Amino acid sequence: MAKIKTLADLKKMKEDLQSKVEIREKGDSPESYVQIKVGMATSGIASGAKEVMDFLIEALEKRNIEAVVTQTGDMGYSFAEPTIEVKKPEEEPIVFGYVDIEKADEIIEKYIKQGELVDGIIPVNYQVIDDDK
Amino acid sequence: MNNISMHILDIVQNSIRGNASLIEIIIREQQVQNKLELQIKDNGKGMDTEMLAHVTDPYTTTRTTRKVGLGLPLLKHTAEQANGLLKIQSSLGVGTLVNVVFQLGHIDRPPLGDLAGTIVLLTAANPDIDFKYIHQVNDKKYEFNTLNIKEVLGDIKISDPKIRGYLKEMILENVNDICKIYD
Numbered sequence: 001m002a003k004i005k006t007l008a009d010l011k012k013m014k015e016d017l018q019s020k021v022e023i024r025e026k027g028d029s030p031e032s033y034v035q036i037k038v039g040m041a042t043s044g045i046a047s048g049a050k051e052v053m054d055f056l057i058e059a060l061e062k063r064n065i066e067a068v069v070t071q072t073g074d075m076g077y078s079f080a081e082p083t084i085e086v087k088k089p090e091e092e093p094i095v096f097g098y099v100d101i102e103k104a105d106e107i108i109e110k111y112i113k114q115g116e117l118v119d120g121i122i123p124v125n126y127q128v129i130d131d132d133k
Numbered sequence: 134m135n136n137i138s139m140h141i142l143d144i145v146q147n148s149i150r151g152n153a154s155l156i157e158i159i160i161r162e163q164q165v166q167n168k169l170e171l172q173i174k175d176n177g178k179g180m181d182t183e184m185l186a187h188v189t190d191p192y193t194t195t196r197t198t199r200k201v202g203l204g205l206p207l208l209k210h211t212a213e214q215a216n217g218l219l220k221i222q223s224s225l226g227v228g229t230l231v232n233v234v235f236q237l238g239h240i241d242r243p244p245l246g247d248l249a250g251t252i253v254l255l256t257a258a259n260p261d262i263d264f265k266y267i268h269q270v271n272d273k274k275y276e277f278n279t280l281n282i283k284e285v286l287g288d289i290k291i292s293d294p295k296i297r298g299y300l301k302e303m304i305l306e307n308v309n310d311i312c313k314i315y316d
Contacts, residue, residue, distance in 0.1 A: 004299050005306040011285045013299050018289070041146065042204045045139050054250060061294040068292070071258040073146060 032089055034060075034067040034112055039083040041074035048100065049082040055101045056084075059108055067112075077122055086111065095122040134207055136246025137171065137235075143204045144173050144231055145255055149262065151177025151229065157265040158252070160245070162237060164271055169217075169235040169242065176228040185223050208233060215242035249304035252277065256300070257292040266304070273311040277304055 004010055038044070038053040053069060060067040077083045080097025086107065087093035096107060097120050110116040134140055141158060148156045153175035161170040180188065187193045189209045194202025208231075209219040216236035223229040235242045252266045256279050266277040282291065282300065289296060 003306050004303045006303075007281055007285050010282070010299055010303055014286055014289055014296070017295055040142065042134075042143050042202070042207065045143050046134050050139065050142060050247075050251070050254065053254065057294055057297065070292075071254070073150060 032066070034065060034089070035087040035093075036067060036069045037072040037085040038069065039073070039075045039077070039081065039085075040071040041078075043074070043078035043081045044083065047081040052082050052084065052099055052101060052104050055104055056108070059105065063108065063113075065108070065112060080120075080122060083122065088112065088115075096120045097122045134211065134243075136243045138246030138248050138251040140204075140208045140211065141171070141173065141248075142251050142255065144208060147204060148173065148175035148177050148229065149259060151175060151179070153177035153228065153262060155263045155265070156255075157267070159265075159267045159269075160248075161269045162271070164237065167237045169237040171231075171233040171235075173231045174228065175230075179225045179227050179229055180223040181225055185221060188221060189219065205231070211235075211243060215239040217242075249301045249308065252304060253297050253301045256282075257297050260291050268308055268311065270311045275304075275307040275311050277307075 002009070004013055036056055038049050038056070040049050040053075049071075053071065056067075057069050060069065072085070075083050075085070075095065077095070077097055082099045083095055083097045084099050084104070084107075085093050085095045094111070094117075096103070096118075099107070099120065103118075103120060106118050110118050134143070145156060145158070155176050157172070157174040159170075159172040159174070161168075163170070184193070189205045191203055191206045205219070205221070212219045212233050212235055216239050217234040219234075220232045221229065222232070248266075248268070252264065256262075256264050263283075264277075264279045268275050268277075279291065286296065291297075291300075
């Protein structure tokens with residue numbers, strides 16, 4: 001397959017995609033998806049948050065889990081970076097610390113798929129920085 | 134922070150928190166002048182002169198979770214290690230321009246890193262913000278503009294995992310092309 005290089009190529013790929021599968025309108029009803037926020041302040045980035053986020057997006061897509069992965073600012077847990085917040089539909093969000101790729105895989109397999117809690121949970125009562133805008 | 138892409142990812146968070154609706158990331162590699170220039174420009178809320186004077190001080194931050202902010206000081210340090218500098222211009226209500234210069238061939242100049250992945254991550258995670266990414270190597274230039282991309286995509290989200298893959302491939306193909314001069 002030829003590589004995508006121009007906007008015309010992108011348009012063609014998009015049309016192929018539309019014809020093959022019904023595109024999920026993510027974001028319109030985010031409540032029905034697993035929502036993951038990856039903490040991406042200086043400390044998060046420096047400890048590998050980007051690699052974890054890339055892994056999460058790819059793994060969730062491959063394993064057919066409906067999820068929205070976004071970034072957020074500082075969660076105030078720089079000692080435990082990378083940190084991610086996972087919110088399953090109709091459940092309270094849970095923050096996990098020290099999330100490397102192995103941990104992220106465990107979170108997907110155990111917590112997201114089976115609802116089993118895994119090590120590394122940071123207790124609640126935190127505020128994300130976006131809250132005080 | 135072992136590459137320039139990570140610094141970009143970090144500094145752009147300032148623009149996002151400053152409520153920017155357009156963020157421009159400009160990279161210019163000039164071999165003749167032995168210079169690598171990075172500009173991050175936004176139309177966010179800007180800073181007053183007092184804040185601007187202290188912004189590369191690690192004890193300056195707008196966050197409330199903690200009293201230190203290391204994004205800009207780290208980047209400044211990295212630039213200075215590579216015989217470069219960091220300058221910021223800003224005005225309230227207009228926006229901010231962060232200008233960083235490195236000596237291109239300096240042994241301590243970090244590699245650019247995963248630029249394509251970083252740009253795609255930023256655009257997908259902030260679908261309401263428009264991003265421009267301009268990469269110039271000597272006299273060759275590539276421009277990526279989410280305004281055009283969103284037009285092509287129509288009602289498909291820029292954050293769709295498949296689309297992210299396509300966008301990354303598109304950026305890589307074009308940037309590899311303009312970097313051919315190094316071969």
